Amino acid sequence: MGYRYITDDQLNRLVDFQGAREFHLHKDRAKRDKRMSLSEAVGQFVQDGDILAETGFSYVRAPLQSYMELIRQGKKDLVSIGSPMSNSSYLMSLGLVKAIHLSYIGVEMRGNDKNFARCIKTGMSEIVSIWSHGAMALGFKAAQLGTPFVASKQLLGSDMLKQNPYVKVIDNPLNRKEDPVCLIPALFPDVCIIHVQRADRFGNAVIEGPAVNDIALAAACRKVIITAERIVPEMTIRDASDASIPFWYVDAVVDLPYGALPGCMPGYYYWAREWWEWLVRICTPSQQAVEDFFQYWAHDCKDQYDFIDKLGGSRFMDHARRLMEAAQANIDDSGVSFAYQEVIPKRD
Amino acid sequence: MSNVAPANPLEMLAYNISLEIEDDQIVYVGTGLPMVGAMLAKLTHAPNITMVYESGGQDPMKGDMPWSVGCPFTYRKSPMSMEMSISFGQSAGGYVDIAFQGGAQIDMYGNVNTSVIGEYGEGLKAILPGSGGGNDIGSLTEKSVLVGLMTPDRFPEKVDFITTPGWLEGGDSRAKAGLMGGPTAVVTQVGVFDFEPVTKKMRIKGLNPGMTVEIAQMCAAFELLVPDEVKMVPAPSDEVLTILREQVDPRKVFTKMPGM
Numbered sequence: 099m100g101y102r103y104i105t106d107d108q109l110n111r112l113v114d115f116q117g118a119r120e121f122h123l124h125k126d127r128a129k130r131d132k133r134m135s136l137s138e139a140v141g142q143f144v145q146d147g148d149i150l151a152e153t154g155f156s157y158v159r160a161p162l163q164s165y166m167e168l169i170r171q172g173k174k175d176l177v178s179i180g181s182p183m184s185n186s187s188y189l190m191s192l193g194l195v196k197a198i199h200l201s202y203i204g205v206e207m208r209g210n211d212k213n214f215a216r217c218i219k220t221g222m223s224e225i226v227s228i229w230s231h232g233a234m235a236l237g238f239k240a241a242q243l244g245t246p247f248v249a250s251k252q253l254l255g256s257d258m259l260k261q262n263p264y265v266k267v268i269d270n271p272l273n274r275k276e277d278p279v280c281l282i283p284a285l286f287p288d289v290c291i292i293h294v295q296r297a298d299r300f301g302n303a304v305i306e307g308p309a310v311n312d313i314a315l316a317a318a319c320r321k322v323i324i325t326a327e328r329i330v331p332e333m334t335i336r337d338a339s340d341a342s343i344p345f346w347y348v349d350a351v352v353d354l355p356y357g358a359l360p361g362c363m364p365g366y367y368y369w370a371r372e373w374w375e376w377l378v379r380i381c382t383p384s385q386q387a388v389e390d391f392f393q394y395w396a397h398d399c400k401d402q403y404d405f406i407d408k409l410g411g412s413r414f415m416d417h418a419r420r421l422m423e424a425a426q427a428n429i430d431d432s433g434v435s436f437a438y439q440e441v442i443p444k445r446d
Numbered sequence: 447m448s449n450v451a452p453a454n455p456l457e458m459l460a461y462n463i464s465l466e467i468e469d470d471q472i473v474y475v476g477t478g479l480p481m482v483g484a485m486l487a488k489l490t491h492a493p494n495i496t497m498v499y500e501s502g503g504q505d506p507m508k509g510d511m512p513w514s515v516g517c518p519f520t521y522r523k524s525p526m527s528m529e530m531s532i533s534f535g536q537s538a539g540g541y542v543d544i545a546f547q548g549g550a551q552i553d554m555y556g557n558v559n560t561s562v563i564g565e566y567g568e569g570l571k572a573i574l575p576g577s578g579g580g581n582d583i584g585s586l587t588e589k590s591v592l593v594g595l596m597t598p599d600r601f602p603e604k605v606d607f608i609t610t611p612g613w614l615e616g617g618d619s620r621a622k623a624g625l626m627g628g629p630t631a632v633v634t635q636v637g638v639f640d641f642e643p644v645t646k647k648m649r650i651k652g653l654n655p656g657m658t659v660e661i662a663q664m665c666a667a668f669e670l671l672v673p674d675e676v677k678m679v680p681a682p683s684d685e686v687l688t689i690l691r692e693q694v695d696p697r698k699v700f701t702k703m704p705g706m
Binding site: 206 | 477478500501502503507509510511513514515516517518519521522523527528529530531534538561566570572573574575576577578579580581582585586607608609610611614619620622623624625626697699700
């Protein structure tokens with residue numbers, strides 16, 4: 099395949115086992131206070147041209163307020179990867195992301211993301227490789243396990259094999275019978291931002307609810323930013339012994355309450371569902387509408403609190419908290435309704 | 447006369463999905479109608495099924511309809527949740543009995559396309575979201591059930607792109623490719639289909655009330671195999687419809703017909 103945007107270095111760095119190991123060996127490993135502001139963390143650790151891994155589950159415990167900061171800082175020439183990776187859609191149309199390793203971009207039943215399709219069709223950005231969620235997840239997991247590749251039964255027989263320069267089908271050499279397997283290389287993105295429920299100042303981080311790929315990504319990525327709803331005393335984490343990301347992976351720690359808005363955060367708040375429907379159903383058909391949408395929600399917000407004001411302020415926030423507590427059955431949910439007014443475009 | 451309105455096509459789809467599920471199974475649930483079908487099964491004939499979701503949710507307590515496969519209702523008071531790679535590993539390791547998948551195109555061998563209409567590059571017509579977990583559950587799970595609204599466009603002879611392999615070119619081509627399990631049924635608004643055991647071509651299994659072989663054939667761009675005896679799927683009972691409407695999808699998120 100010939101590529102338009104991705105450089106050979108970006109293409110090869112993703113699977114550079116030795117290179118990632120070298121990078122990790124030279125990281126500052128002192129257990130020090132790594133707290134800094136979001137703009138400092140993003141400014142220092144997300145560089146133009148980086149391979150950025152999406153974390154969380156696109157709109158569940160995803161670092162969406164940090165993506166707003168990426169937009170505000172005007173990062174560019176990023177390559178994105180993640181399973182899933184639905185936020186890469188708008189990062190493409192806003193010019194941050196030029197190339198993607200595709201697993202899934204969409205918001206499930208909310209509607210087809212026409213923005214993603216337009217970015218590819220018009221050549222604003224390009225698809226470099228195509229994956230299933232599970233195959234990509236195994237690539238991140240292989241990196242965490244410290245193994246150069248894993249052999250899997252995913253992707254076999256599919257046309258994704260023709261659109262993926264990284265994977266290779268071989269006959270399992272350990273089996274006497276014919277046994278095709280797919281070799282999936284360990285994947286090493288440059289940077290990821292992981293939003294967690296709590297972390298200490300050193301970067302020991304606790305995830306509640308599905309970790310998705312984030313434990314693997316914290317180990318795989320060259321640089322890791324942790325943003326947290328709460329920065330807790332180290333002893334809180336030691337007492338519970340429930341951290342799933344150790345401090346030595348972590349370069350920066352950001353105290354960022356509401357950092358997953360407008361997505362949902364287990365233990366804290368439910369989605370701004372209408373926001374997603376507005377984005378996917380109303381704005382994605384037009385480049386101008388997407389730009390205007392993020393002018394309003396990213397550039398015209400200096401931080402998450404401006405964003406909350408636009409969502410509806412304390413009334414919105416309290417409702418989102420109540421819905422999440424009811425969904426998790428932490429309050430009596432019999433009096434809590436999940437009904438809402440869906441955003442449905444009017445047809446002429 | 448019953449005072450419960452008969453099932454609309456989407457409700458019939460959800461009902462047929464539920465019938466594919468047997469009690470005690472571990473069920474891998476995707477977004478949309480499969481959620482509805484699985485919840486209906488749990489509230490009717492299969493109370494002891496365990497639902498698992500690709501974001502990592504496992505065995506949630508009963509609750510409202512999830513907004514997404516990452517919704518807190520997919521891990522409501524779950525004993526644990528799993529990382530994504532491990533969640534799919536359950537299918538490969540033989541700890542999932544049945545999974546459901548939708549697609550923009552489903553062909554005569556049950557191959558599914560959720561990637562692209564036309565082809566990448568010059569021949570591009572439309573870009574779809576991509577595999578997500580579809581390829582994984584379809585490649586690894588013992589039984590997968592395909593779900594779709596049936597039209598000749600959506601049921602072509604050959605999909606434009608194999609995102610999730612079904613029986614590939616039929617016969618033993620799937621096993622030769624190294625894959626496990628395979629699609630056992632296709633559920634549409636017309637009825638339920640299976641795959642003829644030797645050729646692996648799609649075959650009519652049962653038709654929904656009011657449907658005929660001719661209607662089914664008009665909805666596919668390839669020739670459907672017709673068994674000697676075509677069964678009719680019985681209409682869901684009033685009791686099942688009431689559970690579907692009042693408990694499973696009371697806000698009609700997935701079972702309301704567009705424009706109605």
